[in-house]
Amino acid sequence: MASTTEGNPQKRQKTAKLIGTHNGTFHCDEALAVFLLRQTPAYREADLIRTRDASKLAECDIVVDVGGEYDEQRSRFDHHQRGFTEVFGHGFETKLSSAGLIYKHFGREIISRRFQFPEDDPKVEHLWLKLYKEFIEAIDGVDNGVSQYPLDVTPKYRNRTDLSSQVGWLNPAWNESVDSVTVDERFAIASTLTGTTFLGRLDYYANAWLPARDIVRDGLDERSTIDPSGKIVLFTQFAPWKEHLHELEAEANIQEDEKPLYVLYPDETAGAWRIQAVSVTPDSFESRKALPEAWRGLRDEALSEATGVPGCIFIHASGFIGGNKTREGTLALARLALKL
Template sequence: MADHAAKRLRTDGITIATHNGHFHADEALAVHMLTQHVPEYSSASLLRTRDPAKLADCHTVVDVGGVYDADLLRFDHHQRGFTTTFPGQATKLSSAGLVYMHFGRGIVTRSVQQLLQKQRAADEAVADAETVEADVDMLYNKLYTGFIEALDAHDNGIDAYDPAELAAGNGGAGIAKRFTDGGFTLGAVVGRYNANWNDADQDQASEDKRFLKASARIGEEFDRELHYLVNGWLPARSLVKAAFGARGEFDKEGRILVFRDQSCPWKDHLYTLEDQTNDGKKVLYVLYPDKEERWRVQCVPAAKDSFESRKPLPEAWRGHRDDALDKILDGAAVPGAVFIHASGFIGGHRTFEGALQMAKKALEL
């Protein structure tokens, strides 16, 4: 299904239409994805209208018109009976999700190809075609669940938590999120670009200018997320895999993961590797050097979006620093403790040996 619509594009005289009036994050991002990431739309013009006659003359229509038909390049989700979701997900799509579902794989593919070109230019090893295809598929899904889905849910009025489960009691304990909300409200980011009720410039031209600014703003967030996933998150996978494979070197039960040279985004990859291994062993502490060449001991969160650690550093250590912490560590053979955070989720030491000793001692308590 993905990119099916992209195959039908003409390259001349393209007009993208969306509705005028109060605008939202989903159509703002949909327009950005098309105009900035799909080459055939690079010179497209934008028309904001609800006039059916004008919409009928437009090449592509998003978030208005009451029709979802990829063959006709119509991407609305407001019509009665619309229930389309992204493959494998339960959240009903908005115009952002619809455009991403059909064009997103191509967007990700082009970004991955750019990464491969950089690797070739630097004489680095390049993945084979099968691996690249698997990477694109993984990133296509991850960018949806980590970014786009929150917009779909926001525009369709879907709560991150099931209201029925919340009403059932237990203070929300054990209730899982329906989707990742991205840590901030993307809808509000765009919403602030709409005119205030008492602003003087309420004409269509001024409204269109505000929409373009909003589209560029949420597009910047999308671009940054895409760049991070392709150029930061994906290359980190091999480093995490190597560290995961060597974890028995530091603890026979594999509870300590060490990055010898530098840290990298490790949480997602660690959870995936643990699920794939499925041996019941969980990493509790991750050691890595910081920019000042000191060492950190970080606790692994109980879940991706959780502030709760699988095993926090001991309560008696928390909030202490330097010499006072060395004393609390009970005559550590390697002095040089730096700190333990007050919540116990991270600590520091001036040396690797000291950080490793700190982690091993914490395992015993």
């Protein structure tokens, strides 16, 4: 779409809507916010003006990251003004940038239209929350100067490969002589970069991460048919399961003493099977019940002799995972581990 700055005015068709953001140095948040708006029917064909001129911003149909105002009804989405404390909600506490503001208000619509889901479909809500957690919140945090760590920890290395840094490098260097048209062109590149990355992540979560939820739900629902204890979950195919399992347990209000301890699934490459202890949280290294200490670090025949289960392959030294050549073998290991 056409992009103009106050130094490069262009006439636009009266029927085209106009998005406004600030000129000068650009950042990841407004680059993504503009891209997200153009994923909606209302702003798909909108022109863009980059300016800080209040009179020109007043002519815009929607303004992001400039103007000192947050008012959904007036389509004003800035976050720099004194007293702005808006967060995403749903347990998230990071102050929103313009990316988070636009995503909060338009994200469900964008997801719904991309995958042709009804906007009230639970899949839309799952993806909307997942994308904020895994993608948008970091952009909000970086733009607002929110430390990722609550304590003053000195990092071991610097990371300048994040998306916000990539956008920052697209700005003209301090000793470059660049006119406003060139800066607008670079902003367009930045907006495409942020948007392409966003859509790639969204497509992965919709097409790979979300379908795994049904597999995990089925395994959780049918766990008592695998073992009467209900402590063993079996998946007939591998799928990313940790986050889904913990969320589905919470949704079903499964009590602590009824939660599964071990998950069994086919090895992705070896044609064998894996047994894995369920972690205390999705990101924790601590297991609810690690595999027995006497098995840890053993392999092959030595492990089969120690367990009395043929076909053993290994048990990790920490006891969080192991392998057997067959489904029956991993199930036997799980049942033994429950008793030890």
